[in-house]
Amino acid sequence: MANYYESADLARFAEVGTHNKALIDKFFExxxxxxxxxxxLSKREKQLIGLAVAHTIQCPYCIDAYTTGCLESGADPAQMTEAIHVVGAVRGGASIVHGVQFLNVLERLGA
Amino acid sequence: MELPVIATTLPEAERYHFDEALGRHGLSLAPISIDTLQVNVGKLCNQACLHCHVDASPKRTEMMDRRTAEQVIAVLEAHPAVTTLDLTGGAPELNTNFDWLVVEARRLNKHVMVRHNLTVQFDGNPQTGESKEYLPEFFARHGVEVVSSLPYYTEYFTDKQRGRGVFNKSIEAIRRLNEVGYGNPETGLVLNLVYNPVGAFLPAAQEALEADFKRMLWNSSSLVFNKLYTIINMPIHRFKESLVRHGGYEEYMNKLVTAFNPGAADGVMCRSMISVDYDGRLSDCDFNQMLDIPVEEGTPRSIFEWDFDGLMARRIVFKDHCFGCTAGAGSSCGGTTA
Structure with missing residues (x-):
């Protein structure tokens, strides 16, 4: 195996059902x-959410699939860019809001 | 239910064989009628678009002559069943016989459609400099249905596909068409827009995209139109070369084959039209024409040998690119087919 990630593997998703077809069929449904x-929500909104989540979980398969999905549901690069900035902002906010905890520690230490 | 974004691979032997795909679904796509004569009057165009299946450009010289144009009109006159003349190119308005064809076909009470790229109104003829600013008024006077490409309702996608500055020119051209009554349901003057994807992906749902186009063009520029047709990029010529260059041809073909829809196949446009090239040669569609694939051997292959019954009895010639008309909701010069 040359690389952990191969773009062609995305199309082999269904093969994950090789040893338990019922589970993968349920999942796909x-x-x-x-x-x-x-x-x-419209299909386009769902695809934009998917694209944003794909970036925050940093899944290359998902980024590939949801970029196409966004385009095929009528989104344009401007909308897709805004979607990933939303997750960027939420992720950044999640880090920065924890600053309250460091402020609490500072207070406890009398610093 | 199929996954919307995850295509499965098919064995090599099952790829790209359109006749076999029809057979698997028990389909036999015989001609239903010849209600439309789609006439490609030449390859000269003021634009050179990324997706163009004609490879049209300002440098092309192929052009239908008057003798062939007269034969087109003679066929229309002789056959009441052929109710529509669909003029395409290149930019069809750049043919010196274009106006004459429109006037004569309308004199015969035929429905006339023109595949109008909008920007030709401002660019004119790239080889002679002749102005085409009169077109909106000319179309309106003769009741021509105008069908115009606009890849998206914003500048980025439109200019990426059709060239820098095309979006702004297109908006102004639609405004001029609106000013003479096009797009207003009360005038009867029909302006339909055509969306095709800017890249190797399938179009969004036609109805939803039409609503977006109407809302966005009205909100941004107070423009109106009648219908939006979504079409699929055909994997031939310039678009195919681009796919091959970027290593995406196989992936795109797999997408089209995987998305084969028997319901869309049933409504393909080649079942109700004949395509005529600038030299009068006959094909089943404009795509076959561009690939030099004439109508079936044994069938009259020129407008000068026109035989309605013979053409109705022909077997339509299908090749691998036909998957471009049958994927998803289907694709035709009139939008989806399913």
Missing amino acids: YYNMATGTDGA
């Missing part, structure tokens, strides 16, 4: 319902 259809 759920996955498609959750991400691939219009509902209370």
Whole structure:
């Protein structure tokens, strides 16, 4: 195995069901319902959320799939860029809000 | 239910064989009618777009002559069943016989559609400098249906595909069409826009994208149009070369083959039209024409040998690129087919 990640492996996703087809079939059914259809959120909104999450979990398969998914649901690069800035902001906020904890420690130490 | 974004690979033997795909689904796509004569009057264009299946550009010289144009009109006159003349190119307006074809076809009460790239209104003829600013008024006077490409409702995607400055020119051209009544349901003057993806992916759902285009073009520029047609980029010529250059041809073909939709196949446009090239040669569609694939052997292959019944009895010639018309919701010059 030359590399842990190969882009061609994305298309082999279904092979994960080789030793338990029922589980992967259930997963795909759920996955498609959750991400691939219009509902209370449009399919495009779901794809943009997927793209944003893909960046925050840093999954190259997901970034590949959801970039295409965003385009195929009518999104443009400006919308996709804003989506990843949302997760960037949330992640950054999650770090910075913990600054309250360091302030608490400072107070406890009388510093 | 199929995964929306994860394609599965197919064995090599099952790839790209359109006739076999039809057979697997029990489909036999025979001609239904010849209600449309789609005439490609030449390859000269003021633009040179990334996706163009014609490889049209300002340097091309192929052009339908008057004798062939007259034969097109003679065929239309002789066959009431052929109700529509669909003029394409290149930029069809750059053919010296374009205006004459429109006037004569309308005189015969045929429905006339023109594949109008919008920017030709401002660019004019790149070889002669002739102005084409009169086109909106000319189209309106003769009740021509205008079908125009606009890859997206913002500048980035449009200019990426069709060249720098095309978006702003296109917006101004639509404004001029609106000013003479196009896009207003009360005038009967029809302006339909065409979306095709800016890259190797399939279009979004036509209805949803049409709503987006209408809202965004109205909000940003107070522009109106009638319908949006979504079409799939055909993996031939310039677009295919681009895919091969970037190593994405196999992936794109797999996407099209995996997304084969029997419902879309049933409505393919080649079942109800004949394509005519600038020299009068006949093909099943504009894509076959560009690949030099004529109608079936044994069928009259020129507009000068036109035989309606013979053409209706032909077997349509399918090749691997036909998967571009049958993927997902399907694709045709009139948008989705499913």
